[in-house]
Amino acid sequence: MRILSGIQPSGTLHLGNYFGMMRPAIELQEKGDAFYFIADYHSMTSLFDPAERRQNSLNVALDFLACGLDPQRTVFFRQSDVPEVTELSWILSTLTPMSLLEKCHSFKDKTAKGFPVNHGLFAYPVLMAADILLYDSNVVPVGQDQKQHVEVTRDIAIKFNEAYGETFVIPEPQIRGETAKVPGIDGEKMSKSYGNTIEIFGEEKALRKKVMSIKMDSRLPAEPKPDAEQNLAIQLLRVIDAGAGREYEEKLRAGGLGYGDLKKKLFEVYWEHFAGARAKRAELAANLDYVQGVLREGAAKAHAVAGKVLQRARKASGLE
Numbered sequence: 001m002r003i004l005s006g007i008q009p010s011g012t013l014h015l016g017n018y019f020g021m022m023r024p025a026i027e028l029q030e031k032g033d034a035f036y037f038i039a040d041y042h043s044m045t046s047l048f049d050p051a052e053r054r055q056n057s058l059n060v061a062l063d064f065l066a067c068g069l070d071p072q073r074t075v076f077f078r079q080s081d082v083p084e085v086t087e088l089s090w091i092l093s094t095l096t097p098m099s100l101l102e103k104c105h106s107f108k109d110k111t112a113k114g115f116p117v118n119h120g121l122f123a124y125p126v127l128m129a130a131d132i133l134l135y136d137s138n139v140v141p142v143g144q145d146q147k148q149h150v151e152v153t154r155d156i157a158i159k160f161n162e163a164y165g166e167t168f169v170i171p172e173p174q175i176r177g178e179t180a181k182v183p184g185i186d187g188e189k190m191s192k193s194y195g196n197t198i199e200i201f202g203e204e205k206a207l208r209k210k211v212m213s214i215k216m217d218s219r220l221p222a223e224p225k226p227d228a229e230q231n232l233a234i235q236l237l238r239v240i241d242a243g244a245g246r247e248y249e250e251k252l253r254a255g256g257l258g259y260g261d262l263k264k265k266l267f268e269v270y271w272e273h274f275a276g277a278r279a280k281r282a283e284l285a286a287n288l289d290y291v292q293g294v295l296r297e298g299a300a301k302a303h304a305v306a307g308k309v310l311q312r313a314r315k316a317s318g319l320e
Contacts, residue, residue, distance in 0.1 A: 001032035004137035009056035014197035016190030066281035077298035224255035
């Protein structure tokens, strides 16, 4: 089983990235042939500072390795280190209906919220399709918001296969339902674009302040909260630690638990959850030659697979 997933270096990684993509991907590295990449081409639709992109890409590598990615089990690389993906993206784009891209929720949501529109943002699903198809991927672990893009990939691959003969493996999305959508501190989906994130790594005081800033309603601690499952701190607690989430949901529902105490518990559980990863990240940050070596070795392995798949597509479509 070939597993493929990527993550953008468009900002500091947060709990939504970790529980929606990183942890499922790390768990899957034990179950198949995993190819995971830093999607620096994708970041170009919204990030225009080259120095920031370089630093973010390094930070993603540090974060992923610190959280448990094993380079002995996983091919881990920068997307742009395997340029075959851009050629395949063009080949696929010639068979991709405009109407298919116009229906994509991510593009519509961003334009509705006033994000600057560029061709890269519109064509994002085609590049994502190239990312997936270039490595004969069977399984693509994604968050709920990316499920549609994997379905687009399937549609494009089927269309190519029908036009030019069986060339691409048809992938399947894999979604962790209980953590597919991680809420941000404002109740919206956690996203760097919305400025509502809780970072995986960062300075303790600033992160504690962010957690404690989560807004609650005006009910007194003694009042029972029959709608406790809707409380934002409870939702986040359940994502990080299901047991603690259930325990504190019942306490909140019964009454007698103050919102301040609830948010303190949320921070404690979150901070402890990543304690080991913080220590590992500090070790990696002191040995960047090792990290860069992991990425170079991963790119070489990815290139070997990508070249064969691209050659198949070129031959099938008459480019060779």
